[in-house]
Amino acid sequence: MTTNKHREPEPEEGERLMNYGKEKIGIYRTYATPLENVRTIPESSFDGRDNTLLGLDVRIRLEGDKFFKNFKEADNTDLVATDTMKNFVQYQLGEYDGATVEGFLDFTGREFLDQYPQIEAIQLSADQIPFDELDVPTDDGDFEPSELVFRVSQNESGFGEVYLTRGDDGPQIEEQNSGITDLQLVKVKGSSFTDYVQDEHTTLPEREDRTLYISMDIFWNYEDPEDCLGEEPQRYVAPEQVRDIAHVMFDEVYSQSIQDLIYQVGLRVLERFPQLESVNFEANNQTWIAVREEIDGDEDVRVLREPARPTGYQQFSMDRDDLEEQ
Ligand SMILES: O=c1[nH]c(=O)c2[nH]c(=O)[nH]c2[nH]1
The missing domain is CATH 3.10.270.10 (Urate Oxidase;)
Known part of the structure; x- marks a missing residue:
């Protein structure tokens, strides 16, 4: 990663x-x-x-x-x-x-x-x-x-x-x-990936629903750096809380892409913690490849395998302006 x-x-x-x-x-x-x-x-x-x-x-x-x-x-x-x-x-x-x-x-x-x-x-x-x-x-x-x-x-x-x-x-x-690093999350269904560029080099099929596996590092910076020390615990952001925001958003949002998911997580982190100036992400796509789908006619049931080597990644930074634009 x-x-x-x-x-x-x-x-x-x-x-x-x-x-x-x-x-x-x-x-x-x-x-x-x-x-x-x-x-x-x-x-x-x-x-x-x-x-x-x-x-x-x-x-x-x-x-x-x-x-x-x-x-x-x-x-x-x-x-x-x-x-x-x-x-x-x-x-x-x-x-x-x-x-x-x-x-x-x-x-x-x-x-x-x-x-x-x-x-x-x-x-x-x-x-x-x-x-x-x-x-x-x-x-x-x-x-x-x-x-x-x-x-x-x-x-x-x-x-x-x-x-x-x-x-x-x-x-x-x-x-x-x-930050919180190497957070690895899998969502069994409720993520899509469609409408991306289609040209002569595109082979990836569009998916209305996929089993999405991501690993993520999330970093944050305080407006006042002293707040990172935890001397005033009410102003401290615990990694466990950011970790929990990430999986709650993953659970709640029917994401259109990892990029979309990152943005939703970032907004929520900035909303919950007004003492933060910015949030930064590094994500990796570890999504498994479906080898069998709709087993016994049930579209939720799949067999998946490890993906091939090249891994996609996303880097993204957000600050309070992103929240104010909402
Ligand atoms: O959420 C995704 N974002 C991408 O940019 C991308 N590219 C890709 O091949 N699969 C995915 N999935």
């Missing part, structure tokens, strides 16, 4: 590209601070997260002119070893007392800037490593999530990224990006 989740700050005109860092830093924390008091939305039952088990896959990227001599003059003065960066990040997960991925990245970034004056700017990103709750029976015959045992999950994961620079009043978030 193509994904552009890292919003790499471009070098200024006439400046060279220069940064270094560490990626794939897997870290886990038990009994992190719970996320509470999130504002709920109609599409989602999510109202918080215990954070009993928090897993992160972290990436760090440092910038600073002092690092030029490391390249040009083979002079390692001021060079912070990427191995040290890893240790630093791991340590900070024990120090952070907040409840969000973005909050942890911001906290850690500020600690880096404090410890190493040669760093001019730092980008920190993390994919949350997903774990599912598992129901266990209670004494009164119900089921409730185990407080101790979690299932390692292959499902979608939350994403956060902050880019911190040194401002006049200390470190500041210059950019942030939050």
Whole structure:
């Protein structure tokens, strides 16, 4: 899947590209601070997260002119070893007392800037490593999530990224990006794809109804980047809530295409969260190919197979103007 989740700050005109860092830093924390008091939305039952088990896959990227001599003059003065960066990040997960991925990245970034004056700017990103709750029976015959045992999950994961620079009043978030990545959804019926360009190269048959399989990354940016930290939980957008909007819209809308579905999801996200400035999508079409249809005369019953290799994709960004045009 193509994904552009890292919003790499471009070098200024006439400046060279220069940064270094560490990626794939897997870290886990038990009994992190719970996320509470999130504002709920109609599409989602999510109202918080215990954070009993928090897993992160972290990436760090440092910038600073002092690092030029490391390249040009083979002079390692001021060079912070990427191995040290890893240790630093791991340590900070024990120090952070907040409840969000973005909050942890911001906290850690500020600690880096404090410890190493040669760093001019730092980008920190993390994919949350997903774990599912598992129901266990209670004494009164119900089921409730185990407080101790979690299932390692292959499902979608939350994403956060902050880019911190040194401002006049200390470190500041210059950019942030939050998201949910690798959300994979299948709708058995109730999606069409027709009326596209037909010419001598077109072989794909039009479908009034298809079994649609998409994978999606959804990213969002806050009008005020500080809102990504979750310090005011009512202004925080939880990845679980955006995930739930996506599947609720998929369920509700008889989409004409993935493009159409993306637009509907984007509108709903912007409507529910006025604190967001924009929403960005990267979708992949994984739709299976029908090999048998209308089995026993029932048009809902199909046999499908994996699609051939080339995969279609859609990239799309939306902002509040799209909502106001409605
Ligand atoms: O929803 C879709 N959008 C497309 O652009 C496309 N192209 C294609 O071959 N199938 C699909 N499906």
